[in-house]
Amino acid sequence: MSDKLTIGSRGSKLALWQANWAKDRLSERFPSLQVEIQVIRTQGDRLAEVPLSQMGGKEVWTKEIEQALLDHHIDLAVHSLKDLPTLLPNGLMLGAVSKREDVRDALVSLNGDGFAKLRQHARVATSSLRRQAQLLNARPDLKIESIRGNVDTRLRKLEEEPFDAIILAAAGLIRLGFGDRITEFLDPTLCVPAPGQAALGIETRQKDDRVATYVAVLNDSDAFRDVTAERAMLRSLEGGCRVPIGAWARLTSGRFELTGLVATPNGQRVLKETIVGQKSDPQALGCEVAEKLRLQGADEILADLEGV
Numbered sequence: 001m002s003d004k005l006t007i008g009s010r011g012s013k014l015a016l017w018q019a020n021w022a023k024d025r026l027s028e029r030f031p032s033l034q035v036e037i038q039v040i041r042t043q044g045d046r047l048a049e050v051p052l053s054q055m056g057g058k059e060v061w062t063k064e065i066e067q068a069l070l071d072h073h074i075d076l077a078v079h080s081l082k083d084l085p086t087l088l089p090n091g092l093m094l095g096a097v098s099k100r101e102d103v104r105d106a107l108v109s110l111n112g113d114g115f116a117k118l119r120q121h122a123r124v125a126t127s128s129l130r131r132q133a134q135l136l137n138a139r140p141d142l143k144i145e146s147i148r149g150n151v152d153t154r155l156r157k158l159e160e161e162p163f164d165a166i167i168l169a170a171a172g173l174i175r176l177g178f179g180d181r182i183t184e185f186l187d188p189t190l191c192v193p194a195p196g197q198a199a200l201g202i203e204t205r206q207k208d209d210r211v212a213t214y215v216a217v218l219n220d221s222d223a224f225r226d227v228t229a230e231r232a233m234l235r236s237l238e239g240g241c242r243v244p245i246g247a248w249a250r251l252t253s254g255r256f257e258l259t260g261l262v263a264t265p266n267g268q269r270v271l272k273e274t275i276v277g278q279k280s281d282p283q284a285l286g287c288e289v290a291e292k293l294r295l296q297g298a299d300e301i302l303a304d305l306e307g308v
Contacts, residue, residue, distance in 0.1 A: 004034040008074035011039040081196030086235035095204035096219035101171035109165035122164035133244035136267030171198035192246030195230035232286025260289040262298040
């Protein structure tokens with residue numbers, strides 16, 4: 001009798017693309033394995049029009065899926081890693097991290113203008129306080145507005161509502177075949193990405209050796225190293241959806257670097273730090289960058305925002 005795995009996923013087009021990516025890789029590597037996808041509706045899906053900054057923590061995207069995992073209704077969950085909390089429920093673990101797609105944020109403009117050429121006081125839509133803070137720091141004249149919905153919904157809103165541009169993760173656009181809609185990839189030095197952006201996180205139960213054997217084929221060791229540094233920084237700062245935090249780890253010419261960012265939502269104060277560390281200890285590098293940001297005043301910014 002062949003073995004079977006059930007993947008838990010949200011029901012958006014992007015989430016299903018991600019779940020099917022895992023399903024296809026597993027089926028290719030283990031031809032006798034039966035793999036199915038179970039769609040689970042989360043609180044974040046039910047509150048589709050509420051701004052992310054008002055919804056609480058990232059658990060709104062994961063809680064129901066993680067409960068299904070703990071209850072053995074599914075065997076693994078596939079998440080956009082930037083949506084997965086750094087502290088997982090007891091009994092669960094990050095079992096694998098996919099190879100990353102393009103880590104950058106992308107600008108899609110109505111008339112084809114890049115970021116620097118957007119008209120004065122242009123209306124730019126994003127769901128992310130992190131993006132908002134960095135864009136306003138570079139262009140204080142912009143009018144940043146909130147936007148929610150799936151990728152195709154946001155692209156449609158660009159056409160239907162009076163926005164000059166929207167900002168999305170490049171990875172989601174590329175994965176769904178909308179890469180040709182990208183007007184400009186925003187340089188990570190201009191807009192530091194979210195921790196874990198462009199990577200898929202495979203969540204599993206701890207001590208489940210059967211599932212661990214399968215999901216090991218989904219793991220990219222370089223991506224796992226990079227996101228470990230980013231998530232360690234985020235966890236050390238204890239930041240969530242309500243706080244503009246960015247983190248970008250990469251191996252460049254043999255140097256393992258991590259850039260961390262903490263900012264106020266209005267972009268008037270942006271703290272940024274880049275440190276070179278040992279690629280063999282990404283956790284330590286993440287904690288070191290967090291500490292450097294604290295020395296610049298990150299705790300003050302975070303305390304003010306969490307008190308809002």
